[in-house]
Amino acid sequence: MKHLLTAAMDRDEAVALLDLAEDMHQIQDRELKKLPALRGRTVVNLFFEDSTRTRSSFEIAGKWLSADVINVSGKGSSASKGESLRDTGLTIAAMGVDGVVVRSGASGAPALLADWIGRPVVNAGDGTHEHPTQALLDAFALRRRIHGPDAARGKALDGVRVAIVGDIAHSRVARSNALLLPALGAEVTLVGPPSLLPLAAADGTRLGVRAETSLDTVIAEQPDALMLLRVQLERQAGKVAPSAAEYITGWSLTDERLARLPQTRIMHPGPMNRGLELSSRAADSDASTVLEQVTAGVSVRMAVLYSLLASDQGGSR
Amino acid sequence: MTVTLLTGARILGGEPGELAIADGLLVDPATIDRDTAELVDASGLVALPGLVDLHTHLRQPGGEQAETIATGVRAAAAGGYTCVFAMANTTPVADTPAVVEQVHRLGVEAELATVRPIGAVTVGLAGERLADMGMLAGSAARVTVFSDDGHCVADAELMRRALEHAASLDAVIAQHAQDPALTRGSVMHESPLAAELGLTGWPSAAEAAIVARDAMLAEAAGARLHVCHVSTLETVEVVRAAKARGIAITAEVTPHHLLLTEELVRSYDARYKVNPPLRAERDVRALREALADGTIDIVATDHAPHAPEAKQTAFADAAFGMVGLETALGAVQQSMVETGLLDWAGVARVMSTTPAAIGREPGYEAPLAIGSPAHVVLVDPAARGTIEASRLKGRSANSPFLGVELPGRVLHVWHAGRRTVTDAEITEKQVQA
Known part of the structure; x- marks a missing residue:
């Protein structure tokens, strides 16, 4: 692996990465959370878009591996003064950094930076395209829930039925999961209002997943996991998104719907809009994996940084 | 008086024959003095009339870092063009006689090719009130084509009045058909691929719906409507139906839409960002067939130079457009001639005779006929070459064909009898002694 730009990977690669994340996960139980693996390496978190959760998670992951982690925010930097994406990337690379973690509002920006700067690049979310580490942490948390934390290693998600609900x-997050989870053997159904389901899902051929507009139909099938996406109705130009009331009626995991799902794990990438995507009871239920997903995020990102940058992983330049 | 005799050229791709140039005109080879004539051995080459581009962005005034009229006509000549129509989206916009006369004058000074300024339909391309079309038509630049290209004349009432004005001036409105409400933030073809790449799609209906509306308006106004850069199968069908109804509608297709598909966007390389966007395979097929059967009348380049910084950025943030003057003929040879859809006489029709007729540019009515102005291109159809940025004659290199092999090579060009290209290089102006 030279970069992590997409969650599209083969089964063996995904399982190996999740297993490496299991190794990293053990650090959670230690008093001293520090591994020397990336000592002397410098990672830049280049965030053109605001993000507290993802940036902190990458920062902790890098620091626990002993890397020097620098946060560069797009706002207030040269990038906001008209400097091109290419110049920003080349400038940071010229300072001798070893890897760059990029969050951008523009789909494809991490792929372009990877071409331009010749250093390992991790996609920390690009526009409406992909968020591969989120999909990896979702797979990690789900795998632990399905197989048990001590028996997850080496396993995939064969036959596990996952419904992803929302915009x-x-x-x-939906795109990356729709690529990664099927590679691990899971069956993915995308669920949402018709105006918020993309063509790829509607025609079903590109991403190889099923699309449904009725959440109740999907609930009747008793999926193994229900992943609720953050919904930002105010962002969708007003005209095309349903109102909050309409959304809750059709696509929210309400208490009433929760009662119909006794065995289903409840997932959410956060931050949650309680009352909109899911009820508080759903968010706080034993079936909820929300906080496990956050913890998994650090382990998965440690695994990714280690794979890309550790010298024994071919990560030296 | 210099007389030039071209021997052995396949005239419009037909039998080898001779062409003679004297005093800027094509003359009867039987009447010239062969002993004093300059001879050009054109064996194996195809002779075409000088090409006419109804849709070029020369960027001057205002965008000189990307192209100037002087550099743009070099690209035009190198591509086999002897006449280009310069789009109005300059800074300032070509909505006053002062601007179109400046463009016209710079074109005359640059020589190499005729530059015909296109006038704006609306003031500042803002789509709010009509430009002074009559004054532009009556200026020294004698504007015959009006377009807000880059923007759609979206307001139906404005479009109606523009068509009515144009009819009275024997001018044509060249519409950039794009419903703005359906294409907010759109950067590529709306398709499963766009959804996969996370890029905002540009639906086919946004083009076809405007063309359908404009065809009805043109019919009611008794006006001529020209559709810029048709890009989809649906639009082809609308144009076909409008023609069947007897509406005075003409349409163009770009070389890139004849050859390339949206798959190229997978790289997120902004060289492939263009408006309208590269479409799907089914659209490419429909466009080729429509050009072959006459539903689409002409090929126009939509040559759109951009400085490197406008393209070296994220796809959504980059400028729309591709340069095309120097690769147009090769792209047409590959997509239309080598596929058997069009012969060379057909190429002359769609790249010279008909665009000149739509733009009311005289001298192209009878291609390569004795007595016509000597606008002549000699192309070697057997040559193949890889397109390289360093070889392009224009100022910008934002070509989707860099590193790609295209057939055909423009070797020699005469514009009104003046040699503008010799052995694929620009013939520089003779300095006055």
């Missing part, structure tokens, strides 16, 4: 059209 599919604008969700990079």
